Amino acid sequence: MSATHFQLDAQGRLQHFLTIEGLTCRHLTEILDIAESLHGVAERRVKKLPTLHGKTVVNLFFEASTRTRTTFELAAKRLSADVLTLNIATSSAVKGESLLDTLRNIEAMQCDMFVVRHSQSGAAEFIARHVKPHIAVLNAGDGRHAHPTQAMLDVFTIRRHKPDFPSLRVAIVGDILHSRVARSLIHALSILGTGDIRVIAPRTLLPAQVENLGVRVFHHLPEGLRDVDVVVMLRLQRERMEGALLPSEQEFFQQYGLTEERLALAHPDAIVMHPGPINRGVEIDSRVADGPRSVILEQVTNGIAVRMAIMSITLGHHARPVGEEV
C-alpha cells in the first residue's frame, strides 16, 4: 500500500495529509478554495473560527523548527482547537523511549490530530499507520521526502498572483537534493498542470533522475531563469558545505544566488518566493528578498490559512458515528 492511497479514505477523501504525490487536482483545488475562504479571518476583530472547538491538536516536533511550528499552532488556535506542542528533539524525558511508545503515551491523552515533523523520510506515514483511526496526521516535514503543507501554501501564493497554472513557468533554485519542499512543490505544480517546471542547481545538489519528476534541469542560473513567472529559492543549509557538495558559500552565491541583475532575466512580473528561513547573501541577495517582487512574507501569512484549511478538511473526514454530535 502506498502513501498515496493510504492518506485517503474509502471515498477518496483526505483523512491524513502526508504527501502531495498521488493527489488529484480536485484535492488541491478544494484545499486552495477553502484556504481562500479562511484568508480573511486574520483581518477580523476576532481572528477565530469555532470549527475545531473541542478538538485537541498535538504538534509532535522531532526536529527543531520555529516558523512551521508557530504557523501550525496559530492555525489550530484560529480554528479554536486546543494545541499542545511537544519538542521531542530537545525533550530529554523521552530519550530511550521508542517512537511508538511516545505515540501511545500522547494518544492516551485523547487527541484528535498529530502534526508531525521528523528528520526521517516516511516518519509521518509511519505514525499515521500506527495511530488510532480517529486521529488525523499532518506531515509538517519528513526528512527529504515531503513537506506538503508548505507546497500548498506556495501554490496558494502563486495562485493569488498568477492563477493560470498551465501558462506558468516556475523555477526552483538551489539544494533540490535535500529539499522536501522542492519535492512536494514539484508534485503540486505538476498536478495543477503547470506548463514549465524547472530546477536549477549544480549536479551535487540534484537527486538522481530528477527529470522523472517532470521537471527540466538547468545547471546555469541565467539560462534557467529566462522568462520565468515564479522563482522559488531554496534554503542552503550551512552544514552542506562540510559534505563536499559545494566548495564555498561565496561560489554558490556567485553561481546560484538570486540578485537583481539575474532576476531581470525572468518575466517582468515574476514573483520571488522562499520557504524560509533566508540565508541572505548565500542563496538570495537582500535587495531581492526585501524587494518589490518578493512575496516571502505573504507566504508566511498564507501558510496559516492553508494549514487551517488542511486541518479542517482532514479532521472533518474523521467524522464520528452519528449520535456523538458536539
Next chain:
Amino acid sequence: MQIVIQGGRVIDPAHHIDTVADLFIADGKIAGLGQSPAGFIPEQVIDARHQVVCPGLIDLCARLREPGQEHKATIASETRAAAAGGITTLVCPPDTDPPIDEPSVIEWIRRRAKAAGQARVLTLGALTHRLRGERLAEMAALKEAGCVGVSDGGQPIGNSRVLRRALEYAATFDLTVFLTPLDPELSHGLAHEGQVATRMGLPGIPAAAETGRIARDLELVRDLGVRVHFGRLSSARSVELIIRARAEGLPVSADVAVHHLHLTEMDLVGFDSRCHVCPPLRSLRDKDALRAGLVSGAVSAICSDHQPHESDAKQAPFGDTEPGISGLDTLLGLSLRLTRDGVLPLTTVIERLTCGPARVLGLDRGHLGVGAMADVCVFDAEAEGLLESTMLRSRGQNSPFIGWALPGRVTQTLLEGRVVYAREG
C-alpha cells in the same frame, strides 16, 4: 543407525544425478543410491515418493545473533529454523559481539551449535582485529580453530593498504576471503540511488558503491592470487565484472541474497521497513541481471543473508530501522519460485543451494556421493502455500514475503544421518 529414503526423486547436481531411486544412509554417511548396499538392514524407512531428495542446503551467510544479540535470536532458535527449511549448513559471518577474531569465539559457537544439534554452524573469522579495519586478526590461529574463511563481516575495510595486507596474509594460510563489496563512503544511504529513492527522499546508494569496490578488489586479486568470494551482489554491473574476472581465470566467486532475486526498489514504496536491506534493493534491470548471473553460473550460490530482528528494530520510520530480512524460512521456497517462474531448472536451483556454495567453501559437502556426510533435504516440490507469519520458525519475524505463494514444503531434514526435522501430518 541405518536409514533408507525410499522412492524419491534424487537430485544430486554434483554427480549429475536426477533419478527416482532409494537413498541408503548408514552411520551418518551416504551408503548407496539405487541398490541396497550389502548387509544393509534399515532401522528407519522414510517414504519420499513424489518428493525430491537432495543434499542439505548450505547457506553462505546467516546471522544467528549469538553471541551478543540474543534478544534478536539465538543459535538454538535459528538452527531449528534452518532444519525446518532444509538447511543443514550455515556459515556465520564474524560480526558477532564479541566478533569472531579469536579462537575462543569459534569454539564457543561450535559448542552452542553442537548442543542445539539442529544444523552445522561454520564460522568465518575476522580479517582484522575487532573488524575495525586497522590491524590484522590472528588468522592462522582462527584457521586452526576451525574457521572456513575470513571476512570483513559486512563492515568493508576502508583503508586499501590494510585490505591488501589482510588479503596477502589470508593467502599465506590458504584462507578464502569473503568480502562485502560496498564502499563505506558511498554507502551512507538507505536505498538504491535512482528514481524511487528520489521520489521517497531517501538518501541513495549508487551501484558504483558496489562495482567500484569489486573493480578495485579484483585488481588486488590479480596481484596477489588470493581466493576471494564476493557476498551479496546487488547490481547488474557487478555480475559483469565477475563474469569477466572469472573468464580471465581469477580465483573469484560470488553469491546473491535470495531476496535480491525477487524484490526491487519499487518494493520500498510505502516505506516498508521490512524491505530495508543492505546492499539495497535495486532496479528491475539489476534483478534480472542477478537472475541471469545465476543461470550462467557467474553467481555460484544463493544465500539467505538471514538477519533476524526483534519487532522493535523494524517498528520505526524507515531510516531508523535496522536493515536485513529474516531469510532462513524462505530460502528454499523463494529459490524454488525461480524454477516455477521459468528462470532456472530445478537441478540448477539445487546446485546453487548445495554444491555451489560447498565449492566456494572448498568443502567436500553438498552432494550425495557414497561416503559423503548424510546431510539430506527431502521436500515436496509440488506443494505451494501462502506464507503466513505464524509459519516462520526463526525468532525474526521480519519477512517481506508474508503473503507470498511459495512452492516447496520440506518434509525431512537429515543432519549427518540423523533426522533433525520431520514435518508432522
Next chain:
Amino acid sequence: MRDAEFLIEAMAGQLRDLLTRRRIAEPALIGIHTGGVWVAERLHQRLGVTTPLGRLDISFYRDDFSRIGVNPQVRPSELPFDVDGRHLILIDDVLYTGRTVRAALNELFDYGRPASVLLAALVDRGGRELPIEAHVVGARLELPEGSHVQLTGPDPLQLLIQTAP
C-alpha cells in the same frame, strides 16, 4: 414551483415599514450563502440601500462539523463595512431549524458588535429547534417532516417544494 420575486416584493414592503418604525436610516444587508445572498441582492436593490451588500458563509460555524466536516464549496465571507454600532439585516432563503441563523449570528459577532440585527427570511417552514424567529417573512409554509424546500437561482429565483408523501 413558485416564483420568488413577488415574495421578495412583499418582504421589501414589510422591511420598509419596520425600518421606518425603528428609525433605522442606513441599514446594512447581509445575505447568507447561497440562497440568502440572492434574496439579499434583490432586497438591496429594492430598498435602495447604499451600504454595500455583505455576504456570509457560515460553513466554519456549523454545529455539525464532527458529523459532516467542511463544506468543500465554502466561499469567503465578505462584510465590506464596519459592523460595530451598525443596524444589520440578516437575510436567508429558508428559515427552518434556526441553526444556520445561530451560526450566522456567531460569525457576525466575530466581526464586531452591531447596534441591532433584524432577521428576514424568504420562507419560514417551521420546525424550529432553537429560540429564533424572523422579523420579516415572505411566506409561511406548513410542511410535513421530510419535505424539502429549495431556492434555485440566481435567475430566475424559484422555490422548489417537495412535499413528503
